[in-house]
Amino acid sequence: MTNPQSNNPHSLFERIFQLRAKKTTVGTECIAGFTTFLTMVYIIFVNPAILSAAGMDQNAVFVLTCLVTAFASILMGFAANLPIALAPAMGLNAFFAYGICVSMGYSWQVGMGAIFWGSLIFFLLSLFKIRYWLISNIPHCLRIGISAGIGLFIAFMGFQNMGIVVYSPATLLTMGDISSLNVLLGSLGFFIIIILAARNFHAAVLVSIIIVTLLALWLDPNIHYNGIVSMPPDITSVVGHIDLAGSLNVGIMGVIFSVMIVSLFDSSGTILAVTDKAGIADEKGRFPKMRQALLVDSFSSSLGGLFGTSSVLTYIESTAGVSVGGRTGLTSVVVGLLFLVVIFLSPLAHLVPNYATSGALIFVGILMVSSLVKVNWHDLTEATPAFITALMMPFAFAITEGVALGFISYVILKLFTGKFKDLNICVIAVAILFILKFIFIGH
Numbered sequence: 001m002t003n004p005q006s007n008n009p010h011s012l013f014e015r016i017f018q019l020r021a022k023k024t025t026v027g028t029e030c031i032a033g034f035t036t037f038l039t040m041v042y043i044i045f046v047n048p049a050i051l052s053a054a055g056m057d058q059n060a061v062f063v064l065t066c067l068v069t070a071f072a073s074i075l076m077g078f079a080a081n082l083p084i085a086l087a088p089a090m091g092l093n094a095f096f097a098y099g100i101c102v103s104m105g106y107s108w109q110v111g112m113g114a115i116f117w118g119s120l121i122f123f124l125l126s127l128f129k130i131r132y133w134l135i136s137n138i139p140h141c142l143r144i145g146i147s148a149g150i151g152l153f154i155a156f157m158g159f160q161n162m163g164i165v166v167y168s169p170a171t172l173l174t175m176g177d178i179s180s181l182n183v184l185l186g187s188l189g190f191f192i193i194i195i196l197a198a199r200n201f202h203a204a205v206l207v208s209i210i211i212v213t214l215l216a217l218w219l220d221p222n223i224h225y226n227g228i229v230s231m232p233p234d235i236t237s238v239v240g241h242i243d244l245a246g247s248l249n250v251g252i253m254g255v256i257f258s259v260m261i262v263s264l265f266d267s268s269g270t271i272l273a274v275t276d277k278a279g280i281a282d283e284k285g286r287f288p289k290m291r292q293a294l295l296v297d298s299f300s301s302s303l304g305g306l307f308g309t310s311s312v313l314t315y316i317e318s319t320a321g322v323s324v325g326g327r328t329g330l331t332s333v334v335v336g337l338l339f340l341v342v343i344f345l346s347p348l349a350h351l352v353p354n355y356a357t358s359g360a361l362i363f364v365g366i367l368m369v370s371s372l373v374k375v376n377w378h379d380l381t382e383a384t385p386a387f388i389t390a391l392m393m394p395f396a397f398a399i400t401e402g403v404a405l406g407f408i409s410y411v412i413l414k415l416f417t418g419k420f421k422d423l424n425i426c427v428i429a430v431a432i433l434f435i436l437k438f439i440f441i442g443h
Helices: 009-017 026-040 043-052 058-080 092-103 108-127 131-137 140-162 181-198 204-219 250-278 290-306 318-323 329-345 347-351 354-374 380-396 399-416 425-440
Strands: 086-088 165-168 172-175 312-314
Touching: 009 026, 009 329, 026 204, 026 318, 026 329, 043 058, 043 086, 043 092, 043 347, 043 354, 058 086, 058 290, 058 312, 058 329, 058 347, 086 290, 092 108, 092 140, 092 250, 092 399, 108 131, 108 250, 108 290, 131 250, 131 425, 140 165, 140 181, 140 250, 140 354, 140 380, 140 399, 181 204, 181 354, 204 354, 250 290, 250 312, 250 318, 250 399, 250 425, 290 312, 318 329, 354 380, 380 399, 399 425
Parallel strands: none
Antiparallel strands: 086 312, 165 172
16 A cells, blocks of 8 residues: 655655654745845855956856855755755955965966865865864964954955055055945945844845945946846856866965865854754764764865865855754755756846945954954963964965964964973974975965
């Protein structure tokens, strides 16, 4: 006799995602997936805009951003059964475009190769269970300094993109024309994000981008409407052009290391935050299918580099879906399917001006810099390396140099203040490698 539940799609979802055990329903999971999607869909506008600064085809990046986000989120849903979505990482995409390509002068092909190698190392660390050993051995103050420094770096790029900060031959930097349309609309977008986020409105970034883009369409003669729906653009201008061999040179090793470190701590912290919010992590941060989740997020990271979208990591916006009841991987699958639908909206990518996404960069910068409150400012041997790491990234316009000076200063201060117990093989080895880099290669 045929089981009356065998043709019921809900029973299929139950077998795959254990909805009853997680005390949720298909409807709740779909709503959660749509909520998470709305909070992170801004990436389809921001990522192409940022990567285009490195010379990449904006239309191709739009499609690849949607595809990689969809694949990674759906994989997380099925493999780990967690309500965690993934997409190209904010911060690392700016590091790639403005740091590696614009500042250091590498081609986007070589720069994306470095992103891939850093992400691949991140994946291997997860595969061979070295991930938590590294997390426990890199000093807390340096982890905070790296995160805050990248936040300052991308916030600086946000201010520069909207025209608030401009070059000055006398002082290097100065304030731009605050009455210009770019500054006015960019500032409006920024304040919309902050006000809505402060009022716990989850889709603050998306609403800001939409409002500023509509105003730009009306006021800016350089913005033109070319429709909304179209067949996906060609992606061959990006796919297959990553220079993996060219990125394996000594001069870019610091960049590869930086990508690995940022991916390691950013992704791990986000996964722990989302699972804690969902109530599925224990007091030690462990949760069901933890190994699968770590492998999916690190594998997706290297996949993003290989296909030219920059490193893909877990998104803290996943907490938006969790807050409305998302508890299983069905939430992530819904997010992925929605990103597949968005591929057919590629004309919107060119419609969004850079200053419409500048507020998002500054907002992410604020969130990342806020971690500085966790530094022990009463201990100069802890505060100084964090301070140097964070400030040297925007001042030197190079994330790698900030990381290098942070590690070197940490070892020097601990050695000459007698705090030998705070040092370990990992941090000493990294500091020595950076010193050798400065001696034989330069900055």
